[in-house]
Amino acid sequence: MxxxxxxxxxxxxASGANxxxxxxxxxxxxxxxxxxxxxxxxxxxxxxxxxxxxLGANGAGKSTLIKILxxxxxxxGGLIRIGGLPVVMDTPLAAARQGIQTVHQRIDETIVPGLxxxxxxxxxxxxxxxxxxxxxxxxxxxxxxxxAATLDLGWPDATLTKDVFELGNADSQMxxxxxxxxxxxxxxxxxxxxxxxxxxxxxxxxxxxxxxxSEGVAILYVTHRLSEVHEIADDLVxxxxxxxxxxxxxxxxxxxxxxxxxxxxxxxxVSHLVEQRGTQVALHLERVQLLRRSEPIDVxxxxxxxxxxxxxxxxxxxxxxxxxxxADHWRQGTMSLDGEDYAPxxxxxxxxxxxxxxxxxxxxxAMLPGWSVAWTKSxxxxxxxxxxxxxxxxxxxxxxxxxxxxxxxxxxxPDQVVDALSGGNQQKVVVGRWMQSGPRVLLLDEPFRGVDxxxxxxxxxxxxxxxxxxxxxxxxxxxxxxxxxxxDRIIVLVxxxxxxxxxxxxxxxxxxxxxxxxxx
Amino acid sequence: MPETxxxxxxxxxxQDAVVKYGFIAITVILFLYFSLxxxxxxxxxxxFLLLKFASVTAILGLGVTFxxxxxxxxLSIGATAGLTVQLAAMTMVFYNLTGTTAVVIALIGGVxxxxxxxxxxxxxxxxxxxxxxxxMFVIMGAKLIPVxxxxxxxxxxxxxxSVAPGSFTPEFLKIDRGFLGPVPLxxxxxxxxxxxxxxxxxxxxxxxLMYAIGANPEAARLSGVRVGLYRGLAYVISGLFASIAxxxxxxxxxxxxxxxxxxxxxxxxxxxxxxxSVLGLAKPNAWGTFLxxxxxxxxxxxxxxxxxxxxxxxxxxxxxxxxxxxFSFTISRRKVRYSxxx
Numbered sequence: 072m073x074x075x076x077x078x079x080x081x082x083x084x085a086s087g088a089n090x091x092x093x094x095x096x097x098x099x100x101x102x103x104x105x106x107x108x109x110x111x112x113x114x115x116x117x118x119x120x121x122x123x124x125x126l127g128a129n130g131a132g133k134s135t136l137i138k139i140l141x142x143x144x145x146x147x148g149g150l151i152r153i154g155g156l157p158v159v160m161d162t163p164l165a166a167a168r169q170g171i172q173t174v175h176q177r178i179d180e181t182i183v184p185g186l187x188x189x190x191x192x193x194x195x196x197x198x199x200x201x202x203x204x205x206x207x208x209x210x211x212x213x214x215x216x217x218x219a220a221t222l223d224l225g226w227p228d229a230t231l232t233k234d235v236f237e238l239g240n241a242d243s244q245m246x247x248x249x250x251x252x253x254x255x256x257x258x259x260x261x262x263x264x265x266x267x268x269x270x271x272x273x274x275x276x277x278x279x280x281x282x283x284x285s286e287g288v289a290i291l292y293v294t295h296r297l298s299e300v301h302e303i304a305d306d307l308v309x310x311x312x313x314x315x316x317x318x319x320x321x322x323x324x325x326x327x328x329x330x331x332x333x334x335x336x337x338x339x340x341v342s343h344l345v346e347q348r349g350t351q352v353a354l355h356l357e358r359v360q361l362l363r364r365s366e367p368i369d370v371x372x373x374x375x376x377x378x379x380x381x382x383x384x385x386x387x388x389x390x391x392x393x394x395x396x397x398a399d400h401w402r403q404g405t406m407s408l409d410g411e412d413y414a415p416x417x418x419x420x421x422x423x424x425x426x427x428x429x430x431x432x433x434x435x436x437a438m439l440p441g442w443s444v445a446w447t448k449s450x451x452x453x454x455x456x457x458x459x460x461x462x463x464x465x466x467x468x469x470x471x472x473x474x475x476x477x478x479x480x481x482x483x484x485p486d487q488v489v490d491a492l493s494g495g496n497q498q499k500v501v502v503g504r505w506m507q508s509g510p511r512v513l514l515l516d517e518p519f520r521g522v523d524x525x526x527x528x529x530x531x532x533x534x535x536x537x538x539x540x541x542x543x544x545x546x547x548x549x550x551x552x553x554x555x556x557x558x559d560r561i562i563v564l565v566x567x568x569x570x571x572x573x574x575x576x577x578x579x580x581x582x583x584x585x586x587x588x589x590x591x
Numbered sequence: 592m593p594e595t596x597x598x599x600x601x602x603x604x605x606q607d608a609v610v611k612y613g614f615i616a617i618t619v620i621l622f623l624y625f626s627l628x629x630x631x632x633x634x635x636x637x638x639f640l641l642l643k644f645a646s647v648t649a650i651l652g653l654g655v656t657f658x659x660x661x662x663x664x665x666l667s668i669g670a671t672a673g674l675t676v677q678l679a680a681m682t683m684v685f686y687n688l689t690g691t692t693a694v695v696i697a698l699i700g701g702v703x704x705x706x707x708x709x710x711x712x713x714x715x716x717x718x719x720x721x722x723x724x725x726x727m728f729v730i731m732g733a734k735l736i737p738v739x740x741x742x743x744x745x746x747x748x749x750x751x752x753s754v755a756p757g758s759f760t761p762e763f764l765k766i767d768r769g770f771l772g773p774v775p776l777x778x779x780x781x782x783x784x785x786x787x788x789x790x791x792x793x794x795x796x797x798x799x800l801m802y803a804i805g806a807n808p809e810a811a812r813l814s815g816v817r818v819g820l821y822r823g824l825a826y827v828i829s830g831l832f833a834s835i836a837x838x839x840x841x842x843x844x845x846x847x848x849x850x851x852x853x854x855x856x857x858x859x860x861x862x863x864x865x866x867x868s869v870l871g872l873a874k875p876n877a878w879g880t881f882l883x884x885x886x887x888x889x890x891x892x893x894x895x896x897x898x899x900x901x902x903x904x905x906x907x908x909x910x911x912x913x914x915x916x917x918f919s920f921t922i923s924r925r926k927v928r929y930s931x932x933x
Binding site for chain 2: 396398417418419421422423428430435436437438439440441442446450451453454457460461462
């Protein structure tokens with residue numbers, strides 16, 4: 072094991088062992104938004120034929136770094152060298168010209184809807200005017216076939232002429248990758264490329280990454296998943312608080328990487344999890360069919376414990392959560408709450424019974440643009456801050472204040488607009504408004520997404536306290552470390568069916584991961 | 592990009608002040624200009640006349656404001672007002688019923704249109720603009736059928752050759768021509784509705800829920816808000832307001848003009864949009880809509896007194912709207928949002 076603590080050591084080591092010259096060098100890159108220093112001097116070298124994994128918690132500065140590499144942010148400090156020569160990349164096009172291609176995480180932001188698959192494949196050429204704007208299929212199909220062939224996508228012309236929206240997530244991801252590769256990049260940046268892929272598709276991607284490496288492409292692989300780092304990376308860089316915390320070469324010391332990613336304090340808290348076991352059933356689900364092709368499941372969710380429901384994307388977690396909350400309806404299945412039939416037609420039915428949901432996508436589904444903290448808090452419970460329908464602003468503001476102080480939200484007061492808060496503080500507001508209203512069942516769907524470490528630990532602790540006070544808390548996530556941090560009981564969901572149901576203390580990570588990756 | 596307090600310099604503060612008070616300043620300046628150059632302008636009688644003419648636009652604008660608050664737009668509002676004009680006229684002229692009956696039937700008509708819009712939008716899930724556009728055509732066309740395209744006036748010959756038995760009752764005509772003290776009744780009605788709308792939208796839970804739907808319908812739904820109910824309610828209120836405006840209109844013209852109300856849609860949408868700019872609130876609100884109607888009233892009355900012909904009016908209205916939108920979208924640092932005015 073070769074593990075380095077400081078960048079200097081790494082340099083000594085690298086110059087001794089590495090044969091190839093770096094193709095891309097970042098030197099002391101800094102970036103600030105207003106007074107908020109996001110990158111505090113990042114130095115990074117990418118060498119041809121090597122995969123460098125970039126790990127970091129949310130808010131570590133990963134996405135800012137990626138945007139600098141792809142030419143989105145030009146006003147950064149420090150120096151970028153390509154092949155030893157300093158370059159300025161002030162537009163995405165400039166970055167592409169320097170041989171850097173980035174495949175961004177959000178597919179929907181990079182795919183052009185309404186165009187065919189083929190048109191999306193040759194999009195760069197269309198933009199650059201190399202293929203005429205009147206897009207005759209005859210002229211662009213051969214090029215599209217060529218690009219698709221580089222990845223062995225095996226798409227027939229029928230697929231190429233389809234609307235791009237008919238592709239699944241995985242194929243869209245492959246399309247973007249093919250598009251990036253068609254530009255013959257020297258450096259390829261992959262930003263969480265597997266988040267929407269199935270296991271077999273991930274394998275396909277890895278085979279491809281290895282092939283690119285052998286062809287001499289330098290790859291920066293940004294991910295949250297340690298297993299992937301293990302499998303694919305040659306070098307590992309951990310970013311925290313805008314700085315490189317540690318560098319390693321394979322084989323990696325993963326516990327060390329996690330420690331430097333999260334910081335020591337949070338990991339201590341994890342080990343202090345005191346198990347709570349509930350006995351009384353809150354929700355009883357019977358013959359609930361989550362996905363189109365899944366078998367119905369039965370499950371009991373109990374008061375007094377935190378149930379963690381873990382599964383990959385598409386395992387049916389959100390379907391389960393939204394069905395309990397009455398936001399969507401299952402294909403079949405019934406529920407009972409405290410032994411009585413419970414069939415919510417509307418979210419209002421759930422809220423009235425104090426069954427609350429914190430949705431997965433905070434910005435899209437939980438926040439109201441331009442709304443203050445006090446208003447966001449009171450929205451589901453306007454009855455408590457009004458009399459005969461007339462709002463009492465004073466009481467509303469006071470209620471907002473208790474949320475701010477109890478949850479330690481950093482803000483200017485209850486009138487502060489939620490959009491202006493940091494991700495962690497936003498999440499505290501949308502979680503806190505439910506927690507302060509005496510939940511019977513609290514459903515948290517990916518509660519730690521886009522949340523800094525401090526807020527994450529805080530929300531986890533409070534969720535556990537809620538369960539300790541008797542609530543039925545259910546957390547939905549795809550992150551094994553997260554679930555161990557918060558849940559007393561773990562249920563593994565695979566393709567809409569339950570594969571494992573156990574107390575956290577009776578099971579190790581391997582067993583969880585194994586059952587998560589079991590596919591029929 | 593987030594701004595730090597230190598970056599919020601003088602310039603930003605001036606910008607905010609311009610957005611907040613600029614539009615009101617323009618209104619005041621125009622008012623003073625017309626008052627000083629046209630002595631007849633600032634007399635109480637001409638001011639009441641101005642308010643009286645602004646009242647129909649203001650009330651329709653309020654209806655539009657409600658639908659904008661829930662993130663939609665009622666394009667059928669002018670047609671609904673026109674339908675009301677004809678319903679009221681037919682009640683009195685064809686069926687020889689009282690003015691009160693005419694009022695009741697007209698209001699019911701407005702609510703029914705609102706319910707139909709609500710059905711199309713909430714249950715049938717047709718996008719707001721398209722549903723109300725469709726309703727606009729249906730209403731405008733359907734009302735012509737029973738009258739064979741003729742305007743309804745007392746003494747007209749009916750299809751069967753007989754003469755229409757009834758006429759507009761004196762009480763009914765008072766809706767537009769009556770006074771409460773020195774104040775014309777339409778002005779009173781307008782002010783009552785402005786205050787009621789303001790109170791409803793910013794001081795009650797129902798108004799707050801409507802703004803929530805306009806801000807983010809999915810987030811509202813996942814907060815337990817009955818989104819469909821309140822969206823529908825907004826369209827019913829819009830239909831009701833349209834029928835009130837229609838009643839004032841028909842009382843003013845004294846006959847069931849088939850073309851009445853047709854032109855008022857654009858004005859109503861314009862004043863509601865102007866309303867999002869005033870006070871820098873950047874969201875639809877009742878007082879803003881009222882001020883918008885007032886400003887357009889001042890401009891039109893002033894220009895008329897200055898000897899401009901009627902055919903200049905639309906240009907003037909359009910320019911007022913564009914200036915207002917410049918305040919909202921160009922100068923303002925806040926994005927236009929649909930959230931409550933308090």
